[in-house]
Amino acid sequence: MKKTIAMYLSRMHSIEDDLGAALVLTALFLVVLLGFSALVIDVGLLYINRLALVNAVDAAALAGVQDLPYSPTMAMEKAKEYAAANGANGDEVKVVVRNGDHEVQVTASRDVKLYLARVFGITEQRLTASAAAQVGSISGCFGVAPFGVVEQDFILGEQYILKCGPHRPPGYLRGNFGALALGDQGASNYENNIKYGHNEKLEVGDWVDTEPGNMSGPTVRGVRHRIEQCQHEPKCTYDSVKNDCSRLVIVPVIRNLDKAHGRDSVQVVGFAAFFLEGTLREGDGGDSKHDDDKGESSVLGRFIRRVLPGEVGNVPDFGLKGYKLVE
Ligand SMILES: [Zn+2]
Numbered sequence: 609m610k611k612t613i614a615m616y617l618s619r620m621h622s623i624e625d626d627l628g629a630a631l632v633l634t635a636l637f638l639v640v641l642l643g644f645s646a647l648v649i650d651v652g653l654l655y656i657n658r659l660a661l662v663n664a665v666d667a668a669a670l671a672g673v674q675d676l677p678y679s680p681t682m683a684m685e686k687a688k689e690y691a692a693a694n695g696a697n698g699d700e701v702k703v704v705v706r707n708g709d710h711e712v713q714v715t716a717s718r719d720v721k722l723y724l725a726r727v728f729g730i731t732e733q734r735l736t737a738s739a740a741a742q743v744g745s746i747s748g749c750f751g752v753a754p755f756g757v758v759e760q761d762f763i764l765g766e767q768y769i770l771k772c773g774p775h776r777p778p779g780y781l782r783g784n785f786g787a788l789a790l791g792d793q794g795a796s797n798y799e800n801n802i803k804y805g806h807n808e809k810l811e812v813g814d815w816v817d818t819e820p821g822n823m824s825g826p827t828v829r830g831v832r833h834r835i836e837q838c839q840h841e842p843k844c845t846y847d848s849v850k851n852d853c854s855r856l857v858i859v860p861v862i863r864n865l866d867k868a869h870g871r872d873s874v875q876v877v878g879f880a881a882f883f884l885e886g887t888l889r890e891g892d893g894g895d896s897k898h899d900d901d902k903g904e905s906s907v908l909g910r911f912i913r914r915v916l917p918g919e920v921g922n923v924p925d926f927g928l929k930g931y932k933l934v935e
Contacts, residue, residue, distance in 0.1 A: 646724035654733060657720045661737035664696035666933060668703070668714040673741035673931040674915045677709040687714050711934070713740040739933060746879045746930040747812045747921025749858060751805030754788045754798050754819065755907060756862040759877050762911040762927060765846070770859055770882060773906035774822060784868050785905075787827075788860065789819040793871075795826045802830025810860060812923040814876045818868050824905035831887050831907055846883045846910045855884045857909060861926050880926040881916075882909030 672687030687703045691714060699718040706713065715738040722733055755770035762768070772785045787798055790806040798819050810816070837854035838844050844853045861878040868874050888906035911927065918930030 643724065650722045650724045653720055653722070654735065657718060657735055658737065660695040661699070661716050661718065661735055662739070664691045664694045664699070664701075665714045665716050665737050665739040667691070667694040668696070668701070668716075669712055669739040669741035669933060670931070672703065672705075672712040672714065673743050676705065676712060676743045676915070676931075677929075678913070680705045680709045683712050687712055691716055707742070710744065711740055711742045713738060713935075738935065740935045741931050742920065742934045743915055743929050743931045744920035745923045745925045746858075746916070746918045746928045747923045748809050748919040749879060749916075749930075750807065750809050751858065752790065752810050752879065753805060753857040753859050754790050754801035755857070755859050755909075756786050756788050756816075756818070756865045756874065757859050757880060758865045759861050759863050762880055764911060764913060764927070767885065767908055767910050768882065769888075769906055770857070770884075770909045771827060771905070771907040773824075773888060775906075784818055784820055784865075784870060784872070785822050786865060787819040787821070787823060788862075788874075789817040789871070793817065793819065795819075795821070795823045798823060799826035799830045802827070803833045805858075809919075810876060810879075811919075812876055812878055812921065815873050816860070816862075816876060818865075818870075818872050818874060820870045822905050827905045827907060828887050831884065834884060835886060844883075846885075846912070849883050849912070851914065851916055856912075856914070857882050857884045858928065859909070861924075878924045878926040879928045881912050881914045881928045883912055884909055 668687040668691035671690035672683040675683035675686055683705055684703045688701055691699075691701045696716040699716045702715045704713045705711070715736060717734060717736040719732045719734050722730060725731070725733070753770070757768060757770060769786070771787050789798065790801050790810065791797065791808055834854050834857070840850055840853060844850060844855050849856050858879055858881050860876045861880050862874045863877045865874055885908040888908055913927040913929075915929045915931055920930045920932055
């Protein structure tokens with residue numbers, strides 16, 4: 609009997625011990641759980657804030673670079689404005705224009721309040737993100753128009769003939785009007801390339817074929833289509849043409865284009881941008897349906913300088929620049 613009571617008592621103790629141990633374990637578990645939760649919150653906070661900063665400096669650098677190299681002050685203002693509008697409002701933002709006004713660097717810093725790290729006496733963490741974007745001559749691009757212009761120093765605002773009509777300037781040889789066969793040969797491919805731009809990438813150094821013939825009808829139809837595609841209100845003019853406007857045409861600059869004879873192979877040495885003004889009436893044929901030497905078949909463009917997204921390289925500068933993030 610004695611033995612039974614002793615056994616009972618000892619079992620009671622053992623249950624109490626178990627209960628105590630379980631409570632201690634639960635408490636420990638809760639501490640660990642809370643600790644992990646706090647850690648997750650801290651890591652999450654740092655991660656989200658880092659993303660926000662990176663996003664802000666990228667947007668700011670890409671906005672600022674578009675005013676380089678011509679207006680560095682404007683570039684810095686725009687970078688700050690875009691940083692604030694893209695999540696870095698209230699952060700410390702530093703903008704530097706460097707590399708001879710060809711690069712803008714944006715750095716943003718903020719202090720993030722922490723939870724778990726307080727245990728170790730750290731209440732906040734300073735985060736910094738930086739991005740730089742560079743402007744340079746465009747070395748390759750999509751969507752170029754099938755007109756070639758002779759390599760030269762273009763004058764801002766001056767009118768140029770992008771494709772000749774029957775009255776070619778002196779020096780242009782017979783059968784060559786400055787049109788290019790991009791991707792394929794023939795008048796209908798040429799017309800589509802005027803309307804929509806060549807759908808493959810053309811690069812500085814590439815050799816392309818000229819497209820011989822005046823092609824009055826395709827030229828007039830292509831240019832008219834392109835001008836009508838300007839959806840901006842008010843309609844774009846030389847002074848106001850938007851970067852995404854159909855009247856902004858990118859044209860390959862060609863070495864010795866004026867020496868080309870008939871269908872000839874010529875080399876692209878750069879790219880230039882023009883505001884597409886229209887076709888010039890040279891004869892009395894009007895909108896001719898035949899590829900003859902009559903009709904309004906000269907194409908006129910006014911030279912502009914632009915900075916567009918595109919491939920940048922160490923190539924000659926014809927006023928058309930591209931930009932990219934470099935860090
Ligand atoms: Zn437009």
